[in-house]
Amino acid sequence: xxxxxxxxxxxxxxxxxxxxxxxxxxxxxxxxxxxxxxxxxxxxxxxxxxxxxxxxxxxxxxxxxxxxxxxxxxxxxxxxxxxxxxxxxxxxxxxxxxxxxxxxxxxxxxx
Numbered sequence: 871x872x873x874x875x876x877x878x879x880x881x882x883x884x885x886x887x888x889x890x891x892x893x894x895x896x897x898x899x900x901x902x903x904x905x906x907x908x909x910x911x912x913x914x915x916x917x918x919x920x921x922x923x924x925x926x927x928x929x930x931x932x933x934x935x936x937x938x939x940x941x942x943x944x945x946x947x948x949x950x951x952x953x954x955x956x957x958x959x960x961x962x963x964x965x966x967x968x969x970x971x972x973x974x975x976x977x978x979x980x981x
Contacts, residue, residue, distance in 0.1 A: 871900065917955060
């Protein structure tokens with residue numbers, strides 16, 4: 871998982887505060903989810919909401935809970951290089967969505 875520039879310490883602090891199996895599973899899941907999406911982005915595949923949702927299931931190797939999904943989503947949105955892509959598909963704020971859409975189109979990863 872590529873950590874967003876400037877968020878390395880935030881990620882490390884969150885990770886260090888979650889050494890228990892439950893908390894650590896959230897990080898493993900977030901990393902799996904990011905890894906699969908990164909490979910799709912690197913191959914030139916345009917990312918859709920359907921792909922993000924399918925990959926979220928594919929990355930789940932530990933039967934995560936809904937709460938764990940939310941934690942992993944937060945980790946990705948705040949710390950992952952492409953976290954704005956996850957935020958775009960899951961935000962209900964239309965103004966924020968427009969801003970994120972412009973950014974993703976410039977990066978050519980939005981379908």
